[in-house]
Amino acid sequence: MAAAAAVACALLAGCVGQPSGGPTGTAAASGTATQTASATSAPSSATPAPDTDETAPPQNGDRVISSVLRQDWGVPATGSPWSIAHEVHPPIAQPPEPALPYLYSIGVGAHPTGESRPYDQISFRFKGAFPGYTVEYVPELVQDGSGATLPMPGTAAVLRIRFTPAQAHTDDGRASTIVSTPPAAVGYPAIAGYASAGDFEGYVTYGVGVGRAGAAGQSQVRVVEVEKVEQGQHLYVVAVQVDRTPWTG
Numbered sequence: 001m002a003a004a005a006a007v008a009c010a011l012l013a014g015c016v017g018q019p020s021g022g023p024t025g026t027a028a029a030s031g032t033a034t035q036t037a038s039a040t041s042a043p044s045s046a047t048p049a050p051d052t053d054e055t056a057p058p059q060n061g062d063r064v065i066s067s068v069l070r071q072d073w074g075v076p077a078t079g080s081p082w083s084i085a086h087e088v089h090p091p092i093a094q095p096p097e098p099a100l101p102y103l104y105s106i107g108v109g110a111h112p113t114g115e116s117r118p119y120d121q122i123s124f125r126f127k128g129a130f131p132g133y134t135v136e137y138v139p140e141l142v143q144d145g146s147g148a149t150l151p152m153p154g155t156a157a158v159l160r161i162r163f164t165p166a167q168a169h170t171d172d173g174r175a176s177t178i179v180s181t182p183p184a185a186v187g188y189p190a191i192a193g194y195a196s197a198g199d200f201e202g203y204v205t206y207g208v209g210v211g212r213a214g215a216a217g218q219s220q221v222r223v224v225e226v227e228k229v230e231q232g233q234h235l236y237v238v239a240v241q242v243d244r245t246p247w248t249g
Contacts, residue, residue, distance in 0.1 A: 064228045071135070071223040073117075073243065076159075081136035084223070088165050092128045095171065101131040102177040103168040103204055104235065110188050111241075118248065119222070119241040120190040122208055124163070126236040127177075130225060131166035131204075133238060135159065137218050141207035144198025155192045155209030157218045161240060165202040190219050190244035208240065211247050219243040 076082045091099035107123040138160045141150040152158050168177055185193045191208055198205040210219050219242050226237040 059231055061232065062228070062230050064226060066225075066227045068225045069222075070225050071221075073220045073222045075218050075220055076135045076137060077218075078137050078139065081134040082223070083134050084132060086130045086132045088129055088131065090165065098128065098167055098169075098171050098177065100165045100167045100202060101126045101128045101163075101236065103163075103166065104177060104233065105179055106181045106194075108182045108186050108188070108191060108194075110244075112244070112248075114241075118244045120186075120188040120244050121239055121241045122186075122191055122194060123237050123239045124161070124206070126163075126166065126238070127234065128236070130227075130236045130238070131163040133161060133163045133166075135161050135221065135223060135240065137210075138207075141195060141197050144200055144203060144205050150195050150197055150207065152193065152195060152207060152209040154213045156211030156213060156215045157209075159208040159210050159221065159240070159242070160197070161206050161208065161238075163204040163238075166204040167202065168196075168199040168204050188244070189247035190242040208242070210242055215247070217246055219246055 070084055071082050074082075088101060092101065093099065103124060104127045105125045107125065109121050109123075111121060112118045136159070138158050141152055141158050141160060142148070143150055169175065170177060184195060187193075189212075190210060192212060193209040195207050195209075196205070197207050211217070221243070222241040224239045224241065226235075226239060228235055228237065
């Protein structure tokens with residue numbers, strides 16, 4: 001309980017700034033919005049400062065409901081993805097709201113003076129519930145469905161994040177549910193950019209370009225989950241933090 005409180009307090013810190021071959025997921029999808037997840041047993045002497053990348057001033061009523069360190073610093077190697085499961089029972093809401101957790105916005109932020117090490121962050125903000133997801137370094141980013149390789153120029157490595165069950169479109173398929181995103185070319189030392197690689201049949205996939213071209217190695221990564229109310233919206237945030245140490249100095 002004390003650790004969770006410390007994590008929540010750290011939020012007040014500022015910052016700069018159609019599957020083919022069937023992608024596999026770890027989240028069960030079967031019948032309300034009840035969900036469960038098991039936190040990674042990964043003690044850390046530092047308290048993470050997740051999702052401090054808001055783009056608008058705080059409003060009355062903004063608050064952190066919970067903040068959990070889901071995966072401490074490490075490398076989700078190719079072929080050995082981190083799998084974080086949430087049990088989601090759709091439909092989680094009645095029409096016109098989507099039946100699955102849906103992506104509402106994406107945020108990025110540079111944290112050159114992180115509490116344990118400097119890092120860059122990309123935050124995926126969902127509404128409805130937390131989806132399950134996997135995090136893994138991959139040789140290249142592949143478009144779900146077509147299998148086409150998606151370019152991630154100027155980067156040293158590609159980190160793939162795949163959410164399920166999740167969607168990024170309205171139930172009628174006519175519009176995106178995403179209301180705001182940063183430019184695709186982020187330009188930070190650890191996060192050079194990002195790209196969408198799919199939104200189909202309960203899977204939402206993104207690639208994050210890590211580091212810079214011509215350099216070797218894969219930065220360590222950390223994952224934090226935050227449930228909060230921000231700008232009047234109830235959000236379920238998956239904050240992926242990438243160590244910028246190898247790319248600075």
